[in-house]
Amino acid sequence: MKVLAAMSGGVDSAVAAARAVEAGHEVVGVHLALSRMPGTLRTGARGCCTIEDSMDAQRAANMIGIPYYVWDFSERFKADVVDDFVAEYSAGRTPNPCMRCNERIKFAALLEKAIALGFDAVCTGHYASIVLDENGNKELHRASAWAKDQSYVLGVLTAEQLEHAYFPLGDTPSKAEVRAEAAERGFSVASKPDSHDICFIPDGDTRGWLADRVGAETGDILDRNGDVIGSHEGAHAFTVGQRRGLRLGMPADDGKPRFVLEVRPKDNTVVVGPKEALAIAEIAGSRFTWAGQPQANPEVPFDVEVQIRAHADPVPAVAVLRDGELVITPETPLDGVAPGQTAVIYVGTRVLGQTTIDRTVSAVPVSA
Known part of the structure; x- marks a missing residue:
């Protein structure tokens, strides 16, 4: 299989690329340049997609022995992630830029270019697994290490995108094992800290950053x-x-x-109110997708678990497709959910789909 390895400059993507080579695939490494002014992205241990990260990725690719390229996706990133982030906040919603980046950059723009160039799959260092169902269809599942599971941020992937996705780290028991493997391979990124926060807000001041753009x-x-x-x-x-x-x-x-x-x-x-009023009894969104094969008869209520943040615990719920919306009713109220967030639904370990939340219903009436 001809594989394009997306190399962020971190330890996970470096080990994923190395594993893809050892699995017998023809691998090419690529780093995505997401800003034409690298100083506008985070630098050092807290960032991602900077010049420093590009150099880390190149060193890893050289040690693995694979070709390495840097692709300029800055215009697409600005339009699909940064501008979307501003628009969502301007509309009073709380967006997840990492979700949009996975959806529109890594598994839309990048995958589209990869397929056009003859690649069979895009490989990333995400902790998630792809499993074949009884009919040979690909399903997205949680990683074996739930503490590091990243299936939530991949919930936006469609059946077509899953056909060309490759996650070599899905069965790895822990991040510590990945770091140990990177050290054994001699990768300089073996002890590099994970990236955090929003990469395109240099100082972490989201409020100030938005004020400059929205007023x-x-x-x-x-x-x-x-x-x-x-x-x-x-x-x-x-x-x-x-x-x-x-x-x-x-x-x-x-x-x-x-x-x-x-x-x-x-x-x-x-609008402000008591903490109790943050309890949400129902969420719904019209911008929904299925990860792999869709739910059979979604107009009939079906049991799921819903997760509303990357590191939140899943909550038992009932979902139904009604009037063009995916409506999700949790067994116990969710806390502090905002329009613009992403609700990912699971059946067991399988990611069934997701929706961007358009509206919420409080569990506490106004008169309470």
């Missing part, structure tokens, strides 16, 4: 009854579940802290 305009902070209890300097700076930074001059009747429950960009208002 800051004073607006009202409302309680659940619509009464004005404070003001803010830009709705984009708030996310559902946030407690700090509200600076409310009027304390709650019960004296308890209040949390952001809703962001309304159209009228530049923020």
Whole structure:
């Protein structure tokens, strides 16, 4: 099999590429340049996709003995990830840029180019597994090491993309084993820390970064009854579940802290309320996809587990396709879910599909 190994410059993708070679595949390494101004991406241990990372990837490719290239995906990354991030926040939603990057860059733009060049698959260092069902169809499953499982961020992959995806680390028991293997191979990235945060926000100040692009305009902070209890300097700076930074001059009747429950960009208002009101009884989204073969008869309610963050625990739920939306009702309320987040549904270890959350229903009525 002819394999294109996406090499980020980290330890996982380096070991994945090496394993692909040892499995007998013809492998070519590629690093994605996602910014024409590398200084606008994180540097050092906290980042990804920087010049430093490109050099780390090249050193690993040289040691493995495979061809290595750097591909400029900066324009596509800006349009599909950065601009999308700004647009989502401007609409009062909480986007996941890593999810969009996997969906639109690594397994759309990159895979499209790879297939055009005659490659059979794209290999990455994600911790997830691909399993064949009884009919030979590919399914996406959790990795064997649940502590490092990354199937959530791959939930956006479609059946066609799974046909050309390759995850050599899926059966690895732990990240420590991958680091030990990298050290044995002599890779300089063996002890390199994992990347964190948003790569295209250099200093980690998301609020300031957004203010420069969306602008800051004073607006009202409302309680659940619509009464004005404070003001803010830009709705984009708030996310559902946030407690700090509200600076409310009027304390709650019960004296308890209040949390952001809703962001309304159209009228530049923020709604706050008690922590209990963050409990969500239902989520729904019209932008949904199936990972592999779709659910049979999705208009009939079916049992799943739902996960709303990369490191959240899955929660038993019932899902149904209704009026063009994937509607998910958790067995117990979810905490602090915001429109724009991604809900990934599982059946056992299998990733069944995902939806971008468009709306939520609170478990606590306004009069409570």
